[in-house]
Amino acid sequence: MAKTLSFNPDDSVHAFLTTIPEVTYGEGPLSGVTVAVKDNITTKGIETTCASKILKGYIPPYDAHVVTLLKDAGAAIVGKTNMDEFGMGTTTENSAFGPTLNPLDKNRVPGGSSGGSAAAVGAGLCDLAIGSDTGGSIRCPAAFCGIVGLKPTYGRVSRFGLIAYANSLEQIGPMARDVSSLSKLFSVIAGPDPRDATSVDRPYSHEPLKKIDGLKIGVPEEFFGEGVNPQVAEVVREAISTLESLGAETKPCTMPSMKYALSAYYVTCTSEASSNLARFDGVRYGPGLDSPKSWHEAYSEQRKEGFGKEVRRRIILGTFSLAAGYFGRYYQKAQTARQMVRDDFERILKDVDVIAGPTMPDIAFRLGEKSDPLQMYLSDILTVPANLAGVPAISVPCGRVDGMPVGLQIIGKYFDDERVIDTAYAFEQEGV
């Protein structure tokens, strides 16, 4: 029997782009649990815009696989959350519909690109949220808003229905106020899907354990290097000591490929994005132009009007990287660098079970603080390696600097999301 609940949040942080005032839900492990869904995940009958003007008014005729799973589990999907347009940003300031604010300090950003989902959970507007993580888009806002967020192993959650920004990097993942709830949400959305050829038959049914006796933790020196706020580094080092006090062993290590990671990431994601976003030409979605122009002119006008500045910048960068004569120097080289990142993880994770470090080099920025795109890109340095390699990574709150939360990032082996979750759980149970 379907039940309903009313959803009228006091959304003073602008977490939601769409809310559902009367939500229907069913029976199941998440029966009646309120879940917010990032606006780049298609929801049948509910406007889905990716926070872009170019998709304004687009009502998908189908549900993403995770949305189907959530509905089947009885979840009450209460709305669609704000984000950086098409996921391109680290602050949720790049939304065509205005920024989301950090619930802990409204002069600061919530992080991004899943900033709306993190803020909705952080502000207590809903119980759980779904985000997507291309280069840190779940972990960064989780860290900035003081909640837990997991980027699962690539392939563990179906991407069918996730509006692609960079297919080879991104994963849908759970966001919650504590590790147990996150684990419960993850068990609903993980598993294979025949409609996503890259999905893998690795369902998740695990109760978090706090026993981490003998767990080996690698601590890469690059995660505490230049550009990392020393206060943030200090809080994270203390968190790692807490894990040691629980029986874990730490081991210093190095990730030389880190110096290529950002370039490899930005070349790969912009290349894929330039192709993914080409379909938004005004013929099938968006406001549309009804002028007797040649279709070339109509396309450029539509795309110039419809996309925000950062999206246009990344499309141009990606188009350039794939162009004849540049492909070898950019896209292909990025794939080589990407392989080096994978090799580094593989090597390190032979000796240790997980890798720990800060999620973000700093605490939540002030609104407008990162106006230079390059400065903004640099802040992704600690999160992109896990996406380049496809390994699981979680961010769990581990303390505060200047009153703002700091995230501890735990990165694990392929399909060892369970251990990553356990480590976060052990810390959460002890550290708070």
Place this chain on the structure above:
Amino acid sequence: MEERETIIGLEIHCQLDTRSKMFCGCSTDFRDDEPNTHTCPVCLGLPGSMPMVNKRAIEFALKVAKALNCAINEESEFSRKNYFYPDLDKAYQITQYDKPLAEWGKLLIDGDNGEREIRITRIHLEEDPGRSVHMGTTDRGKYTLIDYNRAGIPLIEIVTEPDLRSPKEARKFLNKLRATLEYLNVFDSEKEGSLRVDANISLKGSERVEVKNISSYKGVEKALTFEVTRQRNLIRRGQRIARETRHFVEARGVTTSSRSKEEENDYRYFPEPDLLPLRVASWVDAIDLPELPDARRERFVSQYGISSEHAKTLTGGLKLAEFYEAVAPADPALAATWTADYLLGELNYRDFTIEAMPRELFKELITLVKGDAITDKSAVEILRIILDAVKEGKEPERPQAIVDRLGLAKSSGDQVTQMIDEVIVEQPAAVADYYAGKMQALNFLVGQVMKKCRGRADPGHLNILLKEKLDKKV
């Protein structure tokens, strides 16, 4: 001046006759349906949708690769070919680029100077885009409708080395390829738009010209013949041949230059991140190839004792070969002659395929010819009556019924002898002329007997009979 050698290479796109599309479950059987009724989020390229590979399409492509003696690559890969066009809903086509399914094959054809091996460069899989229908004529009234029913139909692209030496050879290659694909049961040549060809053509020592947009078998020979003449004329006049892309305008039988900006694309190929690499080389062992055209031709010669030339014609299409095998029991030699030398011409004249001819009726006709019950002339008449009835959508009469109705039965020996006697009595003057040595008189007398039997006798045979009779009287 000696004529320069013609060098032709082909790129052939064939729709694979699978039941569902290349990357989704939509049905491919859309030709009688309304536009945009065979679509889903995947083939419409809706945001968030993802492709899943149709296993049958891969099996079909592997069959073709095996039949064309290709090497199957251990690992092949799908790539995106990026370009903007309204009927390309994702703004990229999923195709194969630097890692195709198969490479280095060959196909034996009956070339201009005997049998020749044409090398196949590569075979790869891809999806068909949608279809644009341009409406309106004036610039202001122009608009375009888009039908995505075709979007996602599986295609294979077969690329040849530049081994063909004349437009006629190109056509022969295509005919052989079509027959092979039909025998493999992966392709339906009768479906509109199921085959499209791009051709590269050059005269030795000159630049290469690409002719795009050829969508019929006959069009290939026409377009290439036009190009050969055009290029020869340019050279004769001392002009340079520009390296360019030209379009074939089927209605006018000419190629036109298409140096518009739209053609100058940088497709920015890169690996399709939503699909895993294909590792299907091992599947090929499990594929049992059916009998292919060359093997069937040899069998026809040995099993039915027909000429190699007839066998080649009769194995040129799967349905034709099956037709022959169904009617051969009536008399293999006569069935071969009557199918290859008479029936095909009559079908072609009416724009019919072999399926238009009811097999049972054709068999009956062969039996009548074999039993000497009718003349060849009558048999052709009967064939035409049957096909005309089919054309008018009527139930055709059986051959025997037509013989009875029109009195086409060949006159028997007794009747003919009687008629000869009658004519000799009735035409004393001509008989006298014959005895006087005027040989035309014999022809006149034969004509008179033919008139009496209304043509149902063999004139050559009559000639002999009459001569015997007259000579005996002396």
